[in-house]
Structures are given as C-alpha cells and as structure tokens.
Amino acid sequence: MKPFSYAESRPLDAHAEHLLSYWSFEARLPDEAPRMHHLWPDGCVSVAVIMHPGAPSLAMIVGPAVGPRQVPVRNGARYRGIRFWPDTGASVLGVAAAVLRDRVMLASLVFGDDETNRLIASVERRTDAPEAWRAIDDWIAPRIAASGQPDSVVRRAVRAIVEARGQRPVAEVARTAGASIRDLQRRFRAATGVTPKEYSRIRRTRAALEAIMKGEAGWAELAMRRAPASAGVAPRSR
Secondary structure, three states, X not given: OOOEEEEEEOOOHHHOOOEEEEEEEEEOOOOOOOEEEXXXXXXXXXXXXXXXXXXXXXXXXXXXXXXXXXXXXXXOOEEEEXXXXXOOHHXXXXXXXXXXXXXXXXXXXXXXXXXXXXXXXXXXXXXXXXXXXXXHHHHHHHHHHHXXXXXXXXXXXXXXXXXXXXXXXXXXXXXXHOOOHHHHHHHHHHHHOOXXXXXXXXXXXXXXXXXXXXXXXXXXXXXXXXXXXXXXXXXXXO
16 A cells, blocks of 8 residues: 555636645554655745644645755654645635745635634535535635736746746747736736746646656656756756
8 A cells, every 4th residue: 555645636716817726635554653745836826734643733834935845744644735826825825925935834824714624624524525525615715706817928828837847948928928927927927926937937847757757768868957047048848
C-alpha cells in the first residue's frame, strides 16, 4: 500500500471560471512517526481542511508558492481542499495576492471563527471525498458569486503560459494577452501574487515532473527547467 494517496476532480461548471479542482490527500503510514511530504509549487491558492486522528481539525489557506515545501504528515491524516485558478484565489478570498504569497495561514484569519468552524464541521461529517468537496463548494459559493469575473488579460496570459508549459517568453505572452509587458506584469502580479516569469518557471517545473513520472525525462531535465530562461529565449523542450 502506498503511504500517500491523492485524488482530484473537476469543479462544477458554475464555478469552473474560479476553481481549477477539488482535491484529496490521505496518509496511510506503517507507524505513527510523521513523514515529510514534498510539495511542488503550482502558483495557485488552495483552501484545505486538515483532519488528524485524535487532534482538532484545521482549515488552512495555502498561498501561491514559488518554491517547493516540505510538509510533515502523520498516519491517518486526511486533507480535503479546493484549488483556485492562479488569478482568482485572492479575489474570491478578499485578500491581496501579495499577502498570500509563500504563506500558509489559518483560514480563521480571513473568514473569522464562526465561518471557519462551519466549514470544518461540514467537512468532518463527510468521510467520502466527493461529499466533502461538495460541502466545501457550497461553503465557498457565495464568495465566488461576489468576486466577479477574472481579469481577462491575466486569464489569457495564464492560459498561454500553461498551454506552452512555461516555454513562451513574457513578451510573447503579453502579445497573446493583448497587453504591454509592463501592464501584464502589473496586472498579473496583482491578481496572482507571482510574476509572469515566475509562473512560467513553475509551469516548466511541473511539465518536467510530469515527464519524470511518465518515465520520459530525468532529474537533470527538472533542474534545467527550473532555471530561469535567458532573455527572450525559452529553454529546450522535448
């Protein structure tokens, strides 16, 4: 049996412009000693409910990271969460993206104790992951409705970077998004908490990780893709 299991699902169509996925993570370890789990950045904001046997459950906000994190995980831990598009997490939560960057914080600091406790209680009652996802979706729905539509320029840039696996120069991404480089950089960072160049590097790293998982690349290629591209020149692709 694998020590960690992960699953995710697409969001409801009504929330697809704001949410990328629902996700679940569980630990089944052979003993009670915690294990370190390696998390690679995805440039997104997540809201997660963390349930450990014999301990109070927590709701956390995980901000966009530009580097990997090490997370201690104990046997029996269950995580249920939602992941936002890079450009919608901050606006839905009502927090400046710069405040969330590289931070993991208690959800109660943003939502208050009462709203956070309602979220935790609704998820705790549902042991099945899809049911827990629906509970989180119902809880976040009013905030999604109040947040409005994403910045179309930033969304076009996000899509362009993802589709190119981070290989397109920022100037080309800006042209595709219909903005100047300076305007894109300002709007992109305000919406996501990271720069277009940083997000491109994140996508290159994730593309390399996917290739490694499929046996199509090695760790040397991962290191190469994590390195910043030279000005106007994308790293070599497969």
